[in-house]
Amino acid sequence: MSEAPVRVRFAPSPTGQLHIGGVRTALYNWAFARANGGTFILRIDDTDPTRSTQENIEIILRALEWAELDWDEGPLVGGPFEPYYQTKRAQVYSNALAVLIDSEHAYPCFCSAEDLASKRESNRAAGIQGYDRTCRGLSPEEARARIAAGEPHVWRLKVPLDHGPVTFHDAINGDCSFPNDVMDDFVLMRSDGTPTYNFTTVVDDADMRITHVIRGNDHLSNTPRQILVYEALGAPLPAFAHLPMINGADGKKLSKRHGATSVEQFKELGFFPDVLVNYLALLGWSLDGETTLFDRQTLCDNFSLQRINKSPATFDLAKLEWMNQRYIIELGAAAFVDALIPYLEESGLATKAEVSAHRSWFESIYPLVAERVKTMQDVCPLIAFLFSGPTVILDEQSVSKTFGKTDQACDILGAALAIIADPALNFTTEVLHDALNTIPEKMGLKVRMVFQVIRVAITGAVVSPPLFESMVLIGRDDSIARLKAAEEYCC
RNA sequence: GGCCUGUUCGUCUAGCGGUUUAGGACACCGCCCUCUCAAGGCGGAGAUCACGGGUUCAAAUCCCGUACAGGCUACCA
Numbered sequence: 001m002s003e004a005p006v007r008v009r010f011a012p013s014p015t016g017q018l019h020i021g022g023v024r025t026a027l028y029n030w031a032f033a034r035a036n037g038g039t040f041i042l043r044i045d046d047t048d049p050t051r052s053t054q055e056n057i058e059i060i061l062r063a064l065e066w067a068e069l070d071w072d073e074g075p076l077v078g079g080p081f082e083p084y085y086q087t088k089r090a091q092v093y094s095n096a097l098a099v100l101i102d103s104e105h106a107y108p109c110f111c112s113a114e115d116l117a118s119k120r121e122s123n124r125a126a127g128i129q130g131y132d133r134t135c136r137g138l139s140p141e142e143a144r145a146r147i148a149a150g151e152p153h154v155w156r157l158k159v160p161l162d163h164g165p166v167t168f169h170d171a172i173n174g175d176c177s178f179p180n181d182v183m184d185d186f187v188l189m190r191s192d193g194t195p196t197y198n199f200t201t202v203v204d205d206a207d208m209r210i211t212h213v214i215r216g217n218d219h220l221s222n223t224p225r226q227i228l229v230y231e232a233l234g235a236p237l238p239a240f241a242h243l244p245m246i247n248g249a250d251g252k253k254l255s256k257r258h259g260a261t262s263v264e265q266f267k268e269l270g271f272f273p274d275v276l277v278n279y280l281a282l283l284g285w286s287l288d289g290e291t292t293l294f295d296r297q298t299l300c301d302n303f304s305l306q307r308i309n310k311s312p313a314t315f316d317l318a319k320l321e322w323m324n325q326r327y328i329i330e331l332g333a334a335a336f337v338d339a340l341i342p343y344l345e346e347s348g349l350a351t352k353a354e355v356s357a358h359r360s361w362f363e364s365i366y367p368l369v370a371e372r373v374k375t376m377q378d379v380c381p382l383i384a385f386l387f388s389g390p391t392v393i394l395d396e397q398s399v400s401k402t403f404g405k406t407d408q409a410c411d412i413l414g415a416a417l418a419i420i421a422d423p424a425l426n427f428t429t430e431v432l433h434d435a436l437n438t439i440p441e442k443m444g445l446k447v448r449m450v451f452q453v454i455r456v457a458i459t460g461a462v463v464s465p466p467l468f469e470s471m472v473l474i475g476r477d478d479s480i481a482r483l484k485a486a487e488e489y490c491c
Numbered sequence: 492g493g494c495c496u497g498u499u500c501g502u503c504u505a506g507c508g509g510u511u512u513a514g515g516a517c518a519c520c521g522c523c524c525u526c527u528c529a530a531g532g533c534g535g536a537g538a539u540c541a542c543g544g545g546u547u548c549a550a551a552u553c554c555c556g557u558a559c560a561g562g563c564u565a566c567c568a
Contacts, residue, residue, distance in 0.1 A: 289505030
């Protein structure tokens with residue numbers, strides 16, 4: 001391991017949102033760079049003119065920032081190989097093409113897309129894979145004349161016919177070999193003058209001195225083609241590592257059908273970036289086979305290509321949720337409240353200003369809900385009752401399970417009311433617990449039943465955060481009001 | 492069709508020829524704790540390592556086939 005400093009890149013195509021597979025690729029590149037003191041480069045591969053949009057570029061940048069996968073070179077931060085948008089690098093590609101034309105590694109092809117499509121079937125039947133090289137034999141004079149006459153043409157790579165199988169070592173998949181005769185003279189430059197993916201990728205990776213190409217396994221079959229371009233260019237080969245794909249629960253390629261698939265969605269659902277990183281790191285890689293929860297530093301300290309496995313993984317939301325819950329439990333009140341603000345505002349429970357004004361009150365919610373939520377989105381529904389003042393909306397089912405189940409509900413509420421209305425009673429969790437605990441004994445009722453009745457009166461539902469803590473948060477006045485309201489309801 | 496790649500509990504994975512009656516985690520089930528729900532503790536079930544052949548004293552681990560899944564085969568990336 002004496003080589004040049006590691007330089008890796010994530011090169012998304014802005015044809016959609018940044019999806020799970022994309023972040024995972026970005027993450028592995030990032031982690032590999034950080035693990036090796038290398039450079040992580042972000043490059044926008046926007047050469048598909050019909051599907052790339054500015055909006056998608058922004059979404060991708062924001063998603064990466066949210067995930068805290070910071071890049072050392074690329075959009076926003078610049079770097080020695082600017083620009084980092086392929087659409088702004090036209091000159092680089094035409095220079096590269098000129099080199100290939102000069103060295104007779106590329107030739108013009110005048111076959112129209114329609115011609116090719118119509119010939120494809122018969123060629124295939126005749127055993128010809130891909131382009132049949134009709135224009136490869138054109139004389140330079142004829143080619144020049146037709147170009148001068150303005151005839152539309154693409155530029156194709158002149159694949160060496162006597163080239164043996166293309167072999168390379170993949171850091172994950174081991175030695176790979178592709179027969180040369182299945183490689184056709186693919187298009188480098190389209191008739192509209194824009195370059196194709198297999199060309200730009202190589203030109204840029206070579207130009208930007210990328211040392212390790214880490215990308216999805218769907219590119220494995222493109223690698224031999226790209227190696228041919230490296231060779232034609234006379235550029236040194238990077239190391240390759242092709243990551244296993246990520247599938248949905250049905251084993252099929254992950255798509256919208258499988259629910260949330262974009263980073264944006266996971267953010268909105270209330271997952272933390274650290275959690276998504278932790279989970280994704282484990283989709284195809286393992287720390288030691290035992291440890292599932294670890295932080296970024298641990299990931300960066302231990303990440304290695306050797307521990308990436310070859311088989312595709314299935315995305316499991318339940319495990320992600322569990323991790324997020326574990327994370328929230330470790331989060332602490334201050335960070336929790338910070339993270340909760342957008343959700344409070346969105347649900348209309350409280351504004352940012354109100355949170356600042358009653359910071360400690362909001363922080364005391366944390367221990368009541370931390371172990372009861374999987375995502376931040378779960379929090380507001382659970383605590384909405386804290387914000388409803390003197391009355392609370394009673395959940396119908398909960399009412400029938402409690403008030404409707406016993407004719408003593410009325411007495412229970414009366415007893416509770418009598419206790420907490422006593423101004424001499426300290427309104428604290430412990431005192432409330434001890435005081436209210438006398439009711440079941442006195443009335444000869446089950447503890448569980450008594451508290452469930454009170455719970456519904458206070459929180460509106462049979463499932464809630466701890467009762468006494470909730471009452472303290474609501475305050476004595478509202479607690480009394482709610483008990484009275486419930487009393488009216490069932491007495 | 493051709494060329495590639497993959498296949499260990501439902502899921503993520505450990506395993507890189509003998510230490511394995513295949514380990515951990517999520518999910519699942521039961522018990523305990525308990526004011527509900529969670530969380531937590533304890534325990535349980537769950538994988539003849541896709542299948543079939545080899546190689547070897549010995550294979551989940553090496554080789555060859557088959558099946559299934561995925562990718563590439565575009566003037567998409």
